[in-house]
Amino acid sequence: MLNLALFGPPGAGKGTQSKLLAEKFNLTYISTGDILRKEMGEKSPLGLQAKSIIEKGGLVSDDIMVQIIERTIGKALNSNGILFDGFPRTVVQANILEELLNKMSNPLTCMLSLEVPREELMHRMLERAKIEGRSDDTPEAIKFRLIEYENKTTPVASFYQEIGKYFPVNGVGTVAEVFERLTNAVEHANRFEP
């Protein structure tokens, strides 16, 4: 299996690029943000629990996220591979994902990190807010999402660096340019997988 995780700050283009990558490499696409939005839309107990945190721009608890990921990975095991969009976002989640995938003898191939400067992120998210109307795309929620990212998610990069699975990619450019860089990184990572 080719198992990829796409990492990067909010507004880096993870959603757009991961859909393209999933299509190119024929991977099962798992977006924890999409799963949570669906649960919120259905007003499920989990959705109701997560709603206020998401709308504020905070990270949902690791407990909830692990329940979601265990349930979803199980269903994706017979596929060509999995593409994780927006997971893991904390070191606890990263440890659990490594453990789960290793136990299933299908380790993560690499963590691709989309690198985009902060001013560009703010600009992109405010533009997206005009089009998509996501409830967490208000200026306050965007600022808080960036703070949560700095505090809780950036340590995930070191976690993957230490195990040799971290592949930074320049996320500034056209969708096609960034996609080509990501594809090259995947091919490189796949070639050197132990």
Ligand code: AMP
């Ligand atoms: P996204 O669509 O990936 O930007 O996610 C939207 C929101 O869902 C985030 O701002 C978080 O509130 C929540 N969320 C998504 N994935 C995670 C995760 N792995 N850990 C914690 N919260 C998450």
